[in-house]
Amino acid sequence: MRSTFLLTAVAMLAFAANSLLAREALGTSSIEASGYTAIRLVSGAAVLYALVRYAGPATARSGQALPGDWLSAVALFVYAIAFSAAYLSLGAATGALILFSSVQASMLAYGLTRGDRPSPRELIGFAVAFAAFVYLVLPGAGRPDLAGSLLMIASGVAWAVYTLRGRGSRDPLAETAGNFLRASAFCIPLAGFALAYETATPSGIVLALASGIVASGLGYSIWYRALRGLTTFQAALIQLSVPVIAAAGAILFLSERLTLHVVLAGALVLGGIGFALLAKQKRQA
Secondary structure (H helix, E strand, O other): OHHHHHHHHHHHHHHHHHHHHHHHHHHOOOOOHHHHHHHHHHHHHHHHHHHHHHHOOOOHHHOOOOOOOHHHHHHHHHHHHHHHHHOOOOOHHHHHHHHHHHHHHHHHHHHHHOOOOOOHHHHHHHHHHHHHHHHHHOOOOOOOOHHHHHHHHHHHHHHHHHHHHOOOOOOHHHHHHHHHHHHHHOHHHHHHHHHHHOOOOHHHHHHHHHHHHHHHHHHHHHHHHHHOOOOHHHHHHHOOHHHHHHHHHHHHHOOOOOOHHHHHHHHHHHHHHHHHHHHHHHHHO
16 A cells, blocks of 8 residues: 555656656757657657566567557657647646646546436536636636647647557556557657757756656656556546646746636636546446
């Protein structure tokens, strides 16, 4: 139990770190979105491949092709490039809030399309979260950049698609490694574009490597170990802590200032989603 808690805490810190690293690198123009995405995916693929081949189970070390598929790799790539592009204009805390809200909303919406019938309490939670989310992203003074918000919503939807396609995987770490390797193929033209038209400082490259190696590669491997001790409901609920951790990190390390608008909208979005998840858990119990 203690190990599950520790692994979960470390994984949530890694997920929040992805937002902080991206904002620091991209918000300061230390690197552009194409180069950042290419470095992140390729370095993450290298770490995940090494973990699976040299530290995974015997079946993963057998030399057979890693599991995964190209549609999942496309979803992973869309998530990564939209994530990077969004952080050219969004703050770390706001970006993390929009991302994880979009992921959970997309997965809940998918359940509705599959015949899931929400209870009145779930509908109340959905309605509160949706209204607060609209309030968060609507244009206006002190509001997040609309283009950046839409890009982060696209990133969240793509990550939800990736997650849903991976449900029921027998070896999620090996499948993630395989999909990262496949997504790296899309980074070849991306890297060419970055070399021809973009600039990058040493600090920008280091931040992208940290995102790929530590926050993504090691972060996902730790998360999949933690999932062994968590229910699906616990896993969904605990991920709502990421925007909160990212907000604290943004204030401490990036000197960001959160507006009252973002704080209120964020609390209502996360509270509404959390309320809906709790209601769903009770309905299915």
